[in-house]
Amino acid sequence: MEKFMKWLEEKFMPPMAKLAEQRHLRAVRDGVISTLPLIIVGSFFIIFAQPPIPFLEELVAPYVADIMIPHRLTVGLMSVYATYGMGYSLAKSYKLDGVSGGVLSLAMFLMMNIPLNVDGVMEEAVNAGIDGATPMGWVLPMGNLGGAGMFTAILSMIVAVEIMRFMKEKKMTLTMPDQVPESVARSFEALFPAGVVIIFAWVLRVMIGLDINELLMSVFSPLIEISGNNYFGVMLPVLLITLLWAAGIHGVSVIGSVLRPAWLIMLDANTAAVSDGGSMIFGEGGLPYIAPEPFYQWLVWIGGSGATLALAILFLISKSTYLKQVGKFSIIPGIFNINEPMIFGAPIVMNPILGIPFIIAPVVITTISYFAIQTGIVSGFTVLAPWTLPGPIGAWMATGGSIMAAILVIINILVALAIYYPFFKVYEKKMMEEEQADAATA
Numbered sequence: 001m002e003k004f005m006k007w008l009e010e011k012f013m014p015p016m017a018k019l020a021e022q023r024h025l026r027a028v029r030d031g032v033i034s035t036l037p038l039i040i041v042g043s044f045f046i047i048f049a050q051p052p053i054p055f056l057e058e059l060v061a062p063y064v065a066d067i068m069i070p071h072r073l074t075v076g077l078m079s080v081y082a083t084y085g086m087g088y089s090l091a092k093s094y095k096l097d098g099v100s101g102g103v104l105s106l107a108m109f110l111m112m113n114i115p116l117n118v119d120g121v122m123e124e125a126v127n128a129g130i131d132g133a134t135p136m137g138w139v140l141p142m143g144n145l146g147g148a149g150m151f152t153a154i155l156s157m158i159v160a161v162e163i164m165r166f167m168k169e170k171k172m173t174l175t176m177p178d179q180v181p182e183s184v185a186r187s188f189e190a191l192f193p194a195g196v197v198i199i200f201a202w203v204l205r206v207m208i209g210l211d212i213n214e215l216l217m218s219v220f221s222p223l224i225e226i227s228g229n230n231y232f233g234v235m236l237p238v239l240l241i242t243l244l245w246a247a248g249i250h251g252v253s254v255i256g257s258v259l260r261p262a263w264l265i266m267l268d269a270n271t272a273a274v275s276d277g278g279s280m281i282f283g284e285g286g287l288p289y290i291a292p293e294p295f296y297q298w299l300v301w302i303g304g305s306g307a308t309l310a311l312a313i314l315f316l317i318s319k320s321t322y323l324k325q326v327g328k329f330s331i332i333p334g335i336f337n338i339n340e341p342m343i344f345g346a347p348i349v350m351n352p353i354l355g356i357p358f359i360i361a362p363v364v365i366t367t368i369s370y371f372a373i374q375t376g377i378v379s380g381f382t383v384l385a386p387w388t389l390p391g392p393i394g395a396w397m398a399t400g401g402s403i404m405a406a407i408l409v410i411i412n413i414l415v416a417l418a419i420y421y422p423f424f425k426v427y428e429k430k431m432m433e434e435e436q437a438d439a440a441t442a
Helices: 002-020 023-049 054-067 075-093 098-111 119-127 147-169 182-189 191-207 212-229 231-246 251-275 293-300 309-316 321-335 340-345 352-374 391-398 403-441
Strands: none
Touching (some): 023 054, 023 075, 075 251, 147 212, 231 352, 251 293, 309 321, 309 340, 309 403, 321 340, 321 403, 391 403
């Protein structure tokens, strides 16, 4: 185990640390995170439109379309919001104007989606006497503006901001006199880059007819399918995240930056399936994906990465004075899925004794959870509930009110307790010997 921990520290940790600080991945992370308040609030309207109680479901049935409007304009437009946030973050990392970077990224993203003129269709409806049918003119289809357009959003952000940066470095921008207010000067400074971005996007999408979104989805669909439904694909992020944390790197920040766009696409597809009348069970006629991000949040990371709520519970009953103190200041944050006090207080980082169950426990409960959803015992995930909710409550909300999901969380906690317990006893004995030795020399 010591050789393994040394390999983690010397070989695995340095490249992963660099990856975590890579500016484009950091921009993706920051931009997506900036949309989470909208996605969380919008996701709850799925529950309001499809309540788990039959009486309420019948009561709201006539109003489902109206109830779903906030969802469609938040979750359904997540890529629009994320594009601006990512462009802003990347531009700021280059010490460029963040607002201009966000606007140019958004402009390029929207240029990748061709508007449709539906006047003719609506006029036919008007002539046919269909109530409420009025000419609408040009409309922008929303199909690729939600999670399905996330990869296009990332590519648009990179291209737009890199064009802006290149033109700034080559002094190919419009410079205004010093007397002009800074906000106005920065707007004019982005004029030439805006022209290049828009013309480039127009030629690519309209003149050449290249559908970037369709191309990217065809390229990344195997990744989404593997990471969403394949057992080994679902397990891989768990192993990488726990290994990184054991080496002292924030695993979710690194792996989440890479996989979060795919997770959001899965969640968007699940919510779309439910809003179209599908069931909450995985499979044909139900949800298309097992493991969007809420799968990990509520069924695996119970108390934080490594399912450390179980360890905090064990520490509370420890005979070691130090471990008991760690348990006391870790249990409340752990209930709300904050486990830095445990990871660095125990510590788990670079600790072979606790590092082993920190990796094994999530692997086992991921396996249990994967097959529980795949077999239909537990409903799948359609809601991005606030990550600071206690596990059973968050799982209940994220699955649209599935009691079985809440029960599975409790089962997973018990399984994690059983896995952590023998390692906890070994570590407790070691800590008690050190405390007794310190007391003897005091």
